[in-house]
Amino acid sequence: xxxxxxxxxxxxGLYIVATMIAGIAVRRYVGRVxxxxxxxxxxxxxxxxxxxxxxxxxxxxxxxxxxSGYVNGFAGATPGVLAAxxxxxxxxxxxxxxxxxxxxxxxxxxxxxxxxxxxxxxxSGVVIVLGGLLNMGVFxxxxxxxxxxxxxxxxxxxEITMTALxxxxxxxxxxxxxxxxxxxxxxxxxxxxxxLLAVTVLILVTVGWDxxxxxxxxxxxxxxxxxxxxxxxxxEYVVANAMLSLAxxxxxxxxxxxxxxxxxxxxxxxxxxxxSFFFLCRWLIPVVWGIAALAVLTPxxxxxNTLLAxxxxxxxxxxxxxxxxxxxxxxxxxxSTDSSYMLTWSSxxxxxxxxxxxxxxxxxxxxxxxxxxxxxxIGVFLLFYGLWYPLRGNLWDYLTVTANIYLSSMxxxxxxxxxxxxxxxxxxxxxxxxxxxxxxxxxxxxxxxSTRHFAREVIGPHxxxxxxxxxAGMAMVVGSLLKPxxxxxxxxxx
Amino acid sequence: xxxxxxxxxxxxASVVWYSTxxxxxxxxxxxxxxxxxxxxxxxxxxxxx
Numbered sequence: 001x002x003x004x005x006x007x008x009x010x011x012x013g014l015y016i017v018a019t020m021i022a023g024i025a026v027r028r029y030v031g032r033v034x035x036x037x038x039x040x041x042x043x044x045x046x047x048x049x050x051x052x053x054x055x056x057x058x059x060x061x062x063x064x065x066x067x068s069g070y071v072n073g074f075a076g077a078t079p080g081v082l083a084a085x086x087x088x089x090x091x092x093x094x095x096x097x098x099x100x101x102x103x104x105x106x107x108x109x110x111x112x113x114x115x116x117x118x119x120x121x122x123x124s125g126v127v128i129v130l131g132g133l134l135n136m137g138v139f140x141x142x143x144x145x146x147x148x149x150x151x152x153x154x155x156x157x158x159e160i161t162m163t164a165l166x167x168x169x170x171x172x173x174x175x176x177x178x179x180x181x182x183x184x185x186x187x188x189x190x191x192x193x194x195x196l197l198a199v200t201v202l203i204l205v206t207v208g209w210d211x212x213x214x215x216x217x218x219x220x221x222x223x224x225x226x227x228x229x230x231x232x233x234x235x236e237y238v239v240a241n242a243m244l245s246l247a248x249x250x251x252x253x254x255x256x257x258x259x260x261x262x263x264x265x266x267x268x269x270x271x272x273x274x275x276s277f278f279f280l281c282r283w284l285i286p287v288v289w290g291i292a293a294l295a296v297l298t299p300x301x302x303x304x305n306t307l308l309a310x311x312x313x314x315x316x317x318x319x320x321x322x323x324x325x326x327x328x329x330x331x332x333x334x335x336s337t338d339s340s341y342m343l344t345w346s347s348x349x350x351x352x353x354x355x356x357x358x359x360x361x362x363x364x365x366x367x368x369x370x371x372x373x374x375x376x377x378i379g380v381f382l383l384f385y386g387l388w389y390p391l392r393g394n395l396w397d398y399l400t401v402t403a404n405i406y407l408s409s410m411x412x413x414x415x416x417x418x419x420x421x422x423x424x425x426x427x428x429x430x431x432x433x434x435x436x437x438x439x440x441x442x443x444x445x446x447x448x449x450s451t452r453h454f455a456r457e458v459i460g461p462h463x464x465x466x467x468x469x470x471x472a473g474m475a476m477v478v479g480s481l482l483k484p485x486x487x488x489x490x491x492x493x494x
Numbered sequence: 495x496x497x498x499x500x501x502x503x504x505x506x507a508s509v510v511w512y513s514t515x516x517x518x519x520x521x522x523x524x525x526x527x528x529x530x531x532x533x534x535x536x537x538x539x540x541x542x543x
Contacts, residue, residue, distance in 0.1 A: 029534045042530045046522035049515075074501040081504075179534070186523045193516040200509060209505075213498050225501060278515070281508040288505060 004151040008324030015328040016168065019187055019335065023172025023180040033367040036177030037347040038106055038261040043182060045262075048271035049278075050189035051182050051340075052258045057192065057282045058337030059143040059330050064399065065283045066310035069290025070302075073216035073224025075233060076290070079241045080283020084276045086245040091272025094265075096250050099418040101265040108256060108414060109352040115417045116428040118356065123432055124410065125352030129345050131406035132253060133381060135399055136341045140166060140386040142307075143334045149311035150318075151327060163383060165331070166338065170379040173339045174372045178261060181339045188332035195329020198322060199314065200285050203292045206317060212288065215295040236462040243469045244400070247411035252403075253344045286310070342382070346374040401439055404465060408472040409435030416476050427480030435472035439464065 030036050043051070068076030090097055105111045109128065113121035143165075144158040153161070172180045216224035223230035227238055249255065249272070262268035293302060293313035301316075302309040318326055350371050362370070409432040416423035416431075442464040445455035455464075 026531065029531060035534065039530065040534055042533050044526040044529060046519050047526035047530065050519050050523045053519075077501075077504075179530075182530070183527055186527060189523070190516065190520050193512065197509065197513055197516070204505075204509075209502060213501075225498065277508075277511055280504065281512045284504060284508050285512075 011324030023184040027175040039178040043261040051185035054185040054189040054336035055340040059334045065286035066290035069287030073220040075227040077284045077287040078227040080280045082245040084280040086249045087276035116425040120428045127406040135402040137385040188336040191332040240462040240465040247407040251410040408468045412472045426483045427476040430475030430479035431472045434475040438468040
């Protein structure tokens with residue numbers, strides 16, 4: 001039984017109208033492609049923090065992290081701890097991000113061109129867009145599933161509701177680009193944070209900390225608190241997630257776009273260090289919600305799909321008013337993620353994949369038209385792939401596999417590009433090819449009956465992920481050493 | 495139990511830090527938007543950093 005009422009509907013409607021007005025109002029400041037893609041590099045620190053936090057928390061994030069809490073206990077928040085440490089380390093030391101921002105490029109592949117040549121730039125763009133779009137493809141449907149479960153909507157309206165939401169986001173993203181994304185991200189950060197905090201306090205007060213910990217202890221024992229002794233985790237889970245976290249911090253396009261939109265390198269690094277703790281919050285808070293669902297709901301109430309346990313709990317315990325704040329918060333989280341992701345992949349398509357065609361010779365007006373058209377095409381892709389084509393299988397597995405197709409190779413390329421002068425296009429090509437092949441081979445082995453047991457029980461997903469990074473690194477080293485030493489290259493755009 | 499204390503500390507730190515940063519970023523972020531839009535409306539005079 002849900003408590004969604006006209007009061008809640010009014011709160012949600014007010015939020016959507018305010019976002020649309022703000023997003024469309026800033027379109028008049030967009031005069032150049034640089035304004036559209038990276039806000040003219042005018043983003044300051046606190047706007048950057050709000051934008052990065054809003055972008056990196058969507059409904060899909062809330063769903064898989066809450067599921068992790070439901071099935072793993074507090075140990076399920078381990079990736080959040082590792083992500084926060086990785087963000088702080090990279091921001092504090094400037095590891096890779098300093099030379100990247102200093103180079104004055106608009107995307108990571110543009111930096112690769114300086115050391116590895118135009119072919120690697122183009123190939124990197126293709127791999128990034130392929131992995132990123134497939135990853136983002138499930139966002140809309142997951143968001144719709146959450147809203148249906150929490151609000152008690154008739155599932156037959158899911159497609160229409162999410163289509164209307166996507167069209168709204170696409171309108172202001174197409175018109176205002178990164179400027180609209182930043183301004184709406186700011187509004188969405190405030191609304192999203194208010195909702196997340198209010199629900200968390202309600203859960204801690206009504207369910208209680210003792211009941212949460214007792215439930216985890218009873219269901220999962222010590223493994224529910226410590227990933228190293230968890231039967232499905234262990235050291236390999238921690239190492240694989242540490243590598244994944246570092247790779248995401250270094251090369252995840254939406255994160256990097258904030259660095260590149262910052263007004264200078266110092267501001268970009270501060271965005272990293274000061275947002276680092278948020279990467280723990282964005283895991284731990286939904287994990288607590290998931291544990292609360294485990295403590296409060298019976299298995300029948302939670303249902304067979306553990307992904308929906310948390311929204312089912314919220315539909316039961318949230319009072320009128322707070323329900324509206326939560327739904328507005330989750331819509332804010334989803335809209336900010338969708339707009340940023342649409343823009344960020346379009347920036348790679350325009351700047352890197354289409355680079356051989358325009359070679360910086362298109363007028364600003366034509367460049368803007370093309371950039372806007374790319375955002376629209378991505379929106380159409382999301383609509384059909386993500387909403388009208390239902391996903392089968394585990395959500396988190398899908399997300400990590402699609403992300404790893406490019407995270408392993410791109411992180412290896414970035415580190416080599418910044419710090420290993422001997423690296424070259426042979427090594428880069430090898431890292432891209434092997435970084436994609438290893439996870440794909442593992443997926444195929446998992447599907448084939450003759451190798452399924454070996455893939456799942458002997459190798460396992462965590463060792464497969466670790467191997468992906470190691471093999472991509474080895475391919476870079478071996479490939480680079482096969483070619484004569486290159487001339488000295490300076491990583492700054494001319 | 496130490497594990498319980500570890501997660502309790504992290505959870506409470508998350509709630510307190512997130513509450514504080516939300517208010518602070520809401521105020522300073524609004525000022526950043528104002529500055530950004532003012533600079534973008536000025537004639538092109540800036541070079542890439």
